[in-house]
Amino acid sequence: MDRFDKKILAALHENARIRFTELARHVNLSAPAVADRVEKLERAGVIRGYHATIDLGKLGYPIQCLIELTVKHLDYFSVVEQVRGMPEIVECFSVTGTSGLTIKAAVDTMATLQELIARLMQFGDTKTSIVIDVPVAPRIPEIHAED
Amino acid sequence: MDRFDKKILAALHENARIRFTELARHVNLSAPAVADRVEKLERAGVIRGYHATIDLGKLGYPIQCLIELTVKHLDYFSVVEQVRGMPEIVECFSVTGTSGLTIKAAVDTMATLQELIARLMQFGDTKTSIVIDVPVAPRIPEIHAED
DNA sequence: CCTGAAATCATTGGCGG
DNA sequence: CCGCCAATGATTTCAGG
Numbered sequence A, B: 001m002d003r004f005d006k007k008i009l010a011a012l013h014e015n016a017r018i019r020f021t022e023l024a025r026h027v028n029l030s031a032p033a034v035a036d037r038v039e040k041l042e043r044a045g046v047i048r049g050y051h052a053t054i055d056l057g058k059l060g061y062p063i064q065c066l067i068e069l070t071v072k073h074l075d076y077f078s079v080v081e082q083v084r085g086m087p088e089i090v091e092c093f094s095v096t097g098t099s100g101l102t103i104k105a106a107v108d109t110m111a112t113l114q115e116l117i118a119r120l121m122q123f124g125d126t127k128t129s130i131v132i133d134v135p136v137a138p139r140i141p142e143i144h145a146e147d
Numbered sequence C: 001c002c003t004g005a006a007a008t009c010a011t012t013g014g015c016g017g
Numbered sequence D: 001c002c003g004c005c006a007a008t009g010a011t012t013t014c015a016g017g
Helices: A005-015 A020-027 A031-043 A074-082 A108-119 B001-014 B021-028 B031-043 B076-085 B110-121
Strands: A047-054 A063-071 A087-093 A101-109 A124-136 B047-054 B063-071 B088-094 B100-107 B123-137
Touching: A005 A020, A005 A031, A005 A047, A020 A031, A031 A047, A047 B001, A063 A074, A063 A108, A063 B088, A074 A087, A074 A101, A074 B047, A074 B123, A087 B063, A087 B076, A101 A108, A101 B123, A108 A124, A124 B076, A124 B100, B001 B021, B001 B031, B021 B031, B031 B047, B063 B076, B063 B110, B076 B088, B076 B100, B100 B110, B110 B123
Parallel strands: none
Antiparallel strands: A047 B047, A063 A101, A063 A124, A087 A101, A087 B123, A124 B088, B063 B100, B063 B123, B088 B100
């Protein structure tokens, strides 16, 4: 993990579809060297994947929300399974504290949200917040290179 | 937004670096047709970008947490600016409810987390939850095609 | 890690539905 | 308007050093 890898990761985070030739120009290495480094970063698990970011509003799901679910029963893994089966849920964290699960959901209307919350309430108390804005879009922290 | 676009979006969400030729095979269209559709989806803002997902733990930030910040003052935009300037903060939502901001952070040690929370406390009350697991990694909901 | 050749891919223009 | 085919230029990949 030297300064080259650092630049490569930053560039791939900014634009995952960048070409190796352009990436090579950006870091001052040859294209094969860059391709080799990227493959190593993938196999080391540093790069977990490449994902297109989709505008959920334009897909018909303009309402995004965060739901804190205080799981009440002992069947935690069963709850996780059910949550996985709900397509409105686009991300989910298992967290410390009373909540247990923090869920991110995307829905078309408030009626659907109400119905989703009703389904989640069988697993415990819920606290829902509507997302108004995303002042910081997903980014990576500064990378401390060994070189 | 027909079934072709739907499959294209799903494939690019799964692997943003997929080649047009492979994508074309996957959706049963020609490569130029796929390239054309992708460009249109980009320009329509349906595709917002392509991002490599980095393992923050492997980068030296093994601790991830969600911090609910109940912003107390009226200088909300100033708080957002300051939050943007904190590199440990990797994502931030402006939300309804008492919290105001829900922040996702990645840090190397608990000491750093403590220091981050101390910095955030000047803006309001904080409630921190450590992320134990991610049972549902970011995904897209089912796409309702018009065709 | 670089260079250079071979294979593969992206892109463009022209044609047909 | 939308997609296909064919050709050209660019990129990726693999070999040798």
